[in-house]
Amino acid sequence: MLEQKRVVLATRNQGKVKEFDRLLAPLGWEVVSVSAYPDAPEVIEDGDTFAANAIKKAQTISQILGLPAIADDSGLEVDALDGRPGVYSARYAGEHATDEENWQKLLRELEKVPNEKRTARFRCTLAFVQPGQPPLLAEGKCEGVILREPAGTNGFGYDPVFFLPQRLCTMAQLPPEEKNRISHRAMALHNLLEKIREV
Template sequence: KTIVIATRNPGKAKEFTKIFAEKGYHVKTLLDYPELPDVEETGKTFEENARLKAETIAEILKQPVLADDSGLIVDVLDGRPGIFSARFAGEPTNNAANNAKLLHELTGVPKEKRTATFHCTLVFAAPDKESLVVEGDWLGEIGTIPRGDHGFGYDPLFFVPEEQKTAAELSDERKNEISHRGRAVAKLRDQWENWLKN
């Protein structure tokens, strides 16, 4: 059993590989298909961008494809970087520059105003089918010093109060259990085997 995920983000690829291995699936990503085009993320919402990625690649490969559009919503920044999280500090994605920009924009903002949400929208698309859409959210606070070296992206700055750790200080297993992506996948699992059959 193989599942194709329309991502070129190595951090996401690693998380999905582990999540689906536990279900008995082998994960392939666009890193395994260098010949496929980059899908331009022209949507205005996570769902629009996830649909663009999943539906474009499903159409090309003629098989079911899952895509993830995710990002960090920072309350005091009116929701930025949001759908622009990957390219907050410009293109191509530079995680260190993104984190530095985030810290810079939050200079002087006190702890109680540093609340943020990681959001993940997953779209599962297949030729001639209505796509399946699920979402997951994860609440936290933006720290003042990066901590931890697991995960990817903004994880070293995303402090999870319940764990008293940043996302990058959590084990990969623990992050997958409680993250925005883990929660979205849990919802998908309730529905996708039925969806694939119909």
């Protein structure tokens, strides 16, 4: 288990920080965003896989701060678009695009795709690094369908257009507690905690 209770999340995305905080709270860990360390660098996500980006972020932050770090890289894979936006999910409509600009671009690209071919999944890869240790990796995914119009105000990213057939609602219509049970990030974190316990 962790020698220190403080773990740094290698993200400045406040939506992710809140989600991780809720997911890790039962363990009594103090989750701190990398934003709390003004000298920490912005790690460029230039890997071509979620794993490569997550490892790079966690290793860089852990090394610089001398603390355990968790980094995730996650995104949306749409079957009709050959897995796009994938690692480019956060900047699909451009480098500083808003969540809405990203999902609007996605809906435009899927305009002529019939409903039965709009299958997609959220995928998350987590990397956990303690100083001087090799990274631990874990994955999670959540299957769904891309709607033609957004619905719901919870969540962030592509949540308003990601429909969960088994729940009959979008990810953005779920209460946070429910999302934290079924999301790709929750699945990945569950798998990661199992690995941390084994170590």
